[in-house]
Structures are given as C-alpha cells and as structure tokens.
Amino acid sequence: MTTHSLLLLPGDGIGPEIMASAVEVIGWFNKRAGKELFTTESDLVGGSCYDAHGVSITDETMQKALAADAVLFGAVGGEKWDNVGYEHRPEAGLLRLRKDLELFANLRPAICYPALAEASSLKKELVEGLDILILRELTGGVYFGEPKEIRDLGNGQKRGIDTQVYDTFEIERITRVAFDLARTRRNKVTSSEKRNVMKTGVLWREVVEQVHKADYPDVELEHMLADNCGMQLVRRPKQFDVIVCDNLFGDMLSDVAAMLTGSLGMLPSASLGAPDPVTGRRKALYEPVHGSAPDIAGTGRANPIAMIASVGMALRYSFGMIEEADLLEAAISKALDTGVRTGDIAPEGAETVGTEEMTRAILDALDSLDS
Structure with missing residues (x-):
C-alpha cells in the first residue's frame, strides 16, 4: 500500500484533545496494515499560531499543507483572541488554507445514528435514519x-x-x-x-x-x-x-x-479542491464542524466523534479506502449502541464519559468488527 502524508493542525480550545483521538485512530489503521500507511506531521494554526508567530498561519505551514496528501484540522478561536486585528484573527488561518489550497467544495453530511435519534431536538420519527x-x-x-x-x-x-x-x-x-x-x-x-x-x-x-x-x-x-x-x-x-x-x-x-442529529459534536466535514489533471488527486482538508469550545477546553469532556469521523471522510474521499471508511463509521455506530455518551449527546441525568473513554470505545469497536 502507498504511504499517505497527513498534516495535523490541532488549533485552539478542544482542538488538541480531539486531534489526539484522531491520531489514535490513524495509529490503529497503521497497525492493522502492518506498516506506516499514514505519516503525520503537526503544526500550529489559529490563536496558538498567533501567540507564537504573530499570524494565524505561517507561510511555512502553508507549504506543508500544499505538500501533504490531506490536512486534518481541529478548531480555532476563543475569547482570548477577540481583540486581535481582523487580518490575524484565528479564523483567518482557516480561510487562508481554503483559499491557497483552492478548496471550493465543502461536504457536510448530516447523519443520525439510530442510537442517537432521541438526542435530536426533533421528533424521533423525523430524524431516525437521516x-x-x-x-x-x-x-x-x-x-x-x-x-x-x-x-x-x-x-x-x-x-x-x-x-x-x-x-x-x-x-x-x-x-x-x-x-x-x-x-x-x-x-x-x-x-x-x-x-x-x-x-x-x-x-x-x-x-x-x-x-x-x-x-x-x-x-x-x-x-x-x-x-x-x-x-x-x-x-x-x-x-x-x-x-x-x-x-x-x-x-x-x-x-x-x-x-x-443531536449535536454539532457528531458531524465531520470535507473541503475539496479540483482534481489534479495528472494524478486525479484533490487537495483536501477535513475538520469537525463544531467550534473550539473554550469553555470545556482542557477538561477532557470534548466529544471526539466528529474529528474521528473526519478521518473517515479522508479515507473515503482522499484515499479511496472505502472499506476502511465503512469500517470506521460502523465502529462509531457500534460504540454508540453500547450506550457510551459524552455530555453533549447524553440524556439528562445519564452517566457520561470523556474524550479518552469515547475514543477507547470506538477503538474497541474497531477491534471487534475487524476480528
């Protein structure tokens, strides 16, 4: 199998925590393949980059993004940077990535897992199977x-x-x-x-x-x-x-x-460019649709599913690994079927788990489905 390069841009707030979950999933697929199917490199973007370099993304990081097979992006922003100049605000880093990579097509699926139909703000029969x-x-x-x-x-x-x-x-x-x-x-x-x-x-x-x-x-x-x-x-x-x-x-x-679907914490997205005329490969960036959630950053309570599902979209749309993408989606569904819930998708009064526990449940489901 070909080795694929991924640039990881965790960003701000809960970004680093959920990116750590994505790294574990990537590691699982590397182990399954018996080789480094994916190589990764991490860099700064958003407010963390502004703190270090005075800009929301550096030219050097942009060059890495252009060279990578795909970019995994966490989240950017927070009150800490509310008074930063408009051109250097954390979100400007994401906008530059979209512009310089010429990512004109944003794919945002809305899927309601059967186990979460009750978590939607709409009646179950309206969203079940969405x-x-x-x-x-x-x-x-x-x-x-x-x-x-x-x-x-x-x-x-x-x-x-x-x-x-x-x-x-x-x-x-x-x-x-x-x-x-x-x-x-x-x-x-x-x-x-x-x-x-x-x-x-x-x-x-x-x-x-x-x-x-x-x-x-x-x-x-x-x-x-x-x-x-x-x-x-x-x-x-x-x-x-x-x-x-x-x-x-x-x-x-x-x-x-x-x-x-019940929570912004559940949904991934893909941003794609035009196919390369020679290789047919598209520049691509994958990210959860939720924000940086600075109010829970560092508490270990973030829902990692949208970030993990973004890895699944990368498998599907950048690398043509349909079987692996289907496997990861099935693992997310299986983990939810066991009743494990982070706070954003749990019924009132129900027991909840944190980022690491939810990630472990998905990894366990991957092991079970792949055995």
Whole structure:
C-alpha cells in the first residue's frame, strides 16, 4: 500500500484533545496494515499560531499543507483572541488554507445514528435514519467578494459593505460535484438559492439547469429558495439527499442540519479542491464542524466523534479506502449502541464519559468488527 502524508493542525480550545483521538485512530489503521500507511506531521494554526508567530498561519505551514496528501484540522478561536486585528484573527488561518489550497467544495453530511435519534431536538420519527449531504461552495460569494469594508460617511455614520459575487465557472464546478455525489447516493439534488431577491441566485439557477440538462439528466433536480430550505430541513428533513448552495446559505443550512442529529459534536466535514489533471488527486482538508469550545477546553469532556469521523471522510474521499471508511463509521455506530455518551449527546441525568473513554470505545469497536 502507498504511504499517505497527513498534516495535523490541532488549533485552539478542544482542538488538541480531539486531534489526539484522531491520531489514535490513524495509529490503529497503521497497525492493522502492518506498516506506516499514514505519516503525520503537526503544526500550529489559529490563536496558538498567533501567540507564537504573530499570524494565524505561517507561510511555512502553508507549504506543508500544499505538500501533504490531506490536512486534518481541529478548531480555532476563543475569547482570548477577540481583540486581535481582523487580518490575524484565528479564523483567518482557516480561510487562508481554503483559499491557497483552492478548496471550493465543502461536504457536510448530516447523519443520525439510530442510537442517537432521541438526542435530536426533533421528533424521533423525523430524524431516525437521516442521511443527507450539504454541499457548500467555499471560496466565492459574500465571504470573499470585493469591496469588503466599513466606510466612514461622516456625521457619525458608517457603512458596512460585503459583496456577493459569483462567476459561471464557480457555480458550474460545485454543481458537477453535487451531481456526481448524488449518483453515488439516492440520485437527487436540491439546489438552494435566493433568486427572488438576488441576481447571483438568478445566475446560480441558470447555470445549475444548464449543467443538469447537458450532462446529468438522469439525476433528479429540484430548486428551493434558501429560506424555505431551512424550514423544510426542520419540517421534513428526510426528503433531501444532496443539497447544493452558495457559501453563505451553505454555512447556515449545514448548521441547521447538524442539529437534527443531536449535536454539532457528531458531524465531520470535507473541503475539496479540483482534481489534479495528472494524478486525479484533490487537495483536501477535513475538520469537525463544531467550534473550539473554550469553555470545556482542557477538561477532557470534548466529544471526539466528529474529528474521528473526519478521518473517515479522508479515507473515503482522499484515499479511496472505502472499506476502511465503512469500517470506521460502523465502529462509531457500534460504540454508540453500547450506550457510551459524552455530555453533549447524553440524556439528562445519564452517566457520561470523556474524550479518552469515547475514543477507547470506538477503538474497541474497531477491534471487534475487524476480528
């Protein structure tokens, strides 16, 4: 087997704790293969990097990210860095990684494990068996459009400006990823925008329909305004398979979908670039969708499942190790079936475990399933 290089960027808050869990899982697969299937190198990002170097990510770390087969990212940010200059805030390190690696496609699955159906804020019958995938365009839109500034208008007045911009090629490439993924799932894509009030939404729908008609007529396509999509996610979430949307709406809708599963601590994500024309490999970054949770950092109570599941997404999307990815997902489900729970997914008054115990339960499940 080929040896794959992983750059580990634990970040801030609970990032180092959950990354330690990911390292244990990587070690399990290395041991199973009888060789170093994965090599790892760690570096700083976010607030920890700012404290050490005065920036949220260094040029040297960016070069390591560009050279690695995939990047595993923990979490960044916290109140400690609230007053840091905007260009050096912890989140700027993640934005630079996305930009320099050209990671335009963000995949955020929302899966409700059977054992956690009761943990959702929705009724059990609405979420049990839920398996949807939100595909968010990641490098365009209002987060990157120019001008982006606050102007002083005089007389005590200011004007904040954020610009929503999309070109045809940006919409086309994310749309193709959505249709390709749908073909591996239940063959349905829901395209979500706000064409009723936004010109970018008009263009978005136009391009999606062109791509669909030209190359993917076999895939079911529906259009849904983003506000209605948010409502439908809460009303009847299992109607969806793949949802594709722009940067802003994808950010919002994926967080809504995350809570259907019971906790942000459960969900991984993948950010992918375009295939290399020679090798076919995509630049990729994998991270849990939750934040740095500074309020519990250092207490050993963080839920490591989203970080571990991010390793599973790396196995699937970067390395084509489908059997191993399925095995890891099954181990997470098996561990949950035993009743082990971290605090964020435990019923009120139930006994809880910490990060290390949950990790051990998943490793034990891996041993059991692989025996």
